[in-house]
């Protein structure tokens with residue numbers, strides 16, 4: 001896709017957010033209501049195919065543009081970027097690791113948003129420690145039979161399919177060598193979406209527990225057609241997820257900063273707008289500086305990913321810094337708004353509740369720090 005078209009799609013999403021998302025986001029979020037109409041509009045905008053290659057029916061945008069799109073959505077309502085994120089992580093896994101037949105079967109329908117995907121990695125007892133998952137997939141004729149349970153699965157209720165990590169060899173050493181990924185389409189044979197989790201923020205979007213009780217999955221849906229490749233497949237896709245989460249943090253932080261700088265010029269205390277008080281100016285300067293640094297880190301990680309270079313270090317740094325910056329900026333925005341910031345009359349309380357997810361999702365920030373340190377030690381080995 002060329003630069004002009006990329007600009008056009010970013011502008012179209014910006015207009016969609018200003019006109020259709022911002023006016024309704026807080027209401028929907030407080031009601032924890034799934035945004036069907038907004039998701040339908042995202043489908044029309046082509047966002048479900050944003051990073052799916054054009055040859056498979058997607059927009060084929062680069063990760064720099066993708067990050068900008070996710071930032072724009074999150075400026076309006078971060079949950080909307082969540083609807084797209086794990087769908088496109090699944091599409092990334094199929095694009096880069098699927099067989100030709102799997103690409104042809106899944107990607108065009110995913111790009112149109114007819115098939116809507118998610119990623120089922122986490123289990124009740126295992127999040128960061130992916131290798132200790134217990135879901136197993138046993139070969140039975142033309143099928144694999146999946147049993148186990150997954151936790152915190154985004155898009156599980158409203159999506160139609162999931163990329164599921166399961167052990168095809170539960171005794172493999174090292175454990176990761178026993179993990180495979182499956183494209184599982186929901187059917188009356190399962191899996192069962194057993195409950196939606198109630199959350200602090202990031203509401204509206206479905207985050208669910210999913211049970212696999214001897215669910216048959218065609219062997220043709222083993223991603224890439226060979227067992228034991230799942231860990232590698234999913235790890236490469238998590239770089240995309242980290243760029244997405246970092247971009248979401250920039251979008252939420254941008255919205256929080258804009259609320260604060262607007263309010264600071266309207267609110268008068270001690271005879272002058274509060275933006276004339278130095279304590280408020282220091283906060284605004286700090287917020288804007290962190291925001292700019294976060295945005296540049298995201299752009300840098302996306303640029304490396306677009307160049308086909310390894311970017312675990314950059315994506316990890318972007319995700320770590322941007323999410324911590326977002327948490328601080330949204331809290332500072334609340335300080336600037338004073339008592340009103342604590343009420344639901346302004347969206348700042350929503351930004352503050354949404355911010356922590358970015359510190360936890362796609363690998364906690366403690367895990368990001370480990371990934372960063374591991375890579376630094378490789379690069380600086382003596």
Ligand SMILES: Cc1cc2nc3c(=O)[nH]c(=O)nc-3n(C[C@H](O)[C@H](O)[C@H](O)COP(=O)(O)OP(=O)(O)OC[C@H]3O[C@@H](n4cnc5c(N)ncnc54)[C@H](O)[C@@H]3O)c2cc1C
Nearest residue numbers: 119120121122126127128152153154207361362363364366
């Ligand atoms: C709203 C929401 C949506 C989500 N969506 C999805 C989804 O769609 N698909 C999916 O598969 N998962 C999803 N997740 C799960 C998410 O990826 C995990 O919650 C996250 O990876 C952390 O795993 P955990 O919750 O099991 O925490 P744990 O791994 O139990 O971690 C608990 C604490 O221990 C720390 N810790 C753990 N190991 C180490 C270590 N080696 N060194 C230092 N500290 C460590 C962690 O940093 C954390 O502070 C979602 C989670 C949420 C909250």
